[in-house]
Amino acid sequence: MILLKIKYRLLLFLKLFIFQIGLGKYLLRNRYRERIIVFHGIDKTGETKYNSRFVSEKYFTQFIDFISKNYNIISLQDFYDKKFKPNTLNIAITFDDGYANNFKYAIPILEKYSIPATFFITTIQDNNTNFLWPDFLDLVSFYSNQNSIIFENQHYSKNHKGEFIYNGISLKNRCKKLSWKEIQPLLNIFKDEWKIIQQQPLNDYWELMNYNQIKEVAKKPLFKIGSHGYTHANLNSITFEEATLEVLKGKKVLESICEKPILDFAFPFGSYNSELINYSEKIGFKRILLVDYNTENEKNNPLLRNRFVINPHINFKMQLVYLLKGKYL
Ligand SMILES: [Zn+2]
Incomplete structure (x- = not known):
């Protein structure tokens, strides 16, 4: 069993090496592969002692540089429209939670590489709070x-x-x-x-984008704003009535900030149920993002997509290996 695991890991490293020397297109020949990636926070140093949601600016740059040179990166909307290129890995990039550090560090890098991204944000600011x-x-x-x-x-x-x-x-x-x-x-x-x-320089670990920053991101053609609920409540743990209010208010407040329809939704904590999916569809969401599917059957729902969450505890090379594989196990 252990030997099999080592063999498997070696094989993945070999695949990564093939990409690094520029021959990856041969490896993915006649194959379509797609991933939607989720980032959370970006900070200066990639500090993980507070939580596991932040990668460093350097790591992010290295990651974007590698995937933009080796794979096909498209917007979430094009991803849903299956505008995929053959013989490559097709990737859409998303960010959850709406940190101000996304605005500060990620957006300039994404703009430099002309990489589209969708930012899923809450509107907890509506409660005079600027953190989750x-x-x-x-x-x-x-x-x-x-x-x-x-x-x-x-x-x-x-x-x-x-x-x-x-x-x-x-x-x-x-x-x-x-x-x-x-x-x-x-x-x-x-x-x-x-x-x-x-009072300490810890803003990168909690501060959310303010309304002006959200508005500014929404205006940029490269980026889209999606909803991540009103207060980041776990929608499976509160009553259905409370949960529908969370979904509806998150959408409405964002629409008034961005002055455009908000059509993308990502469930906070990736936690959902089929009634909430029906409700989200009913109020006009066109793309509904999860982390993992609850059931095999849901893979056939054209509104739903699962996502690959970037894990800051994993080094850059291993992260790429898992990205190719599409899961961590
Ligand atoms: Zn979240």
């Missing part, structure tokens, strides 16, 4: 000196990894089951930590 709760929680947990906190009348204790745990469940996993309104008491519990964090 997972980033808030990751940062305050990392910097907090509190050994325990009380949330929802439960005593959460900090473990050696810096996570707050109650009864074997992390605060983060608990929050994935809650609406933004229910999560808000945490802003008060960690207000001192958050004040300190905001």
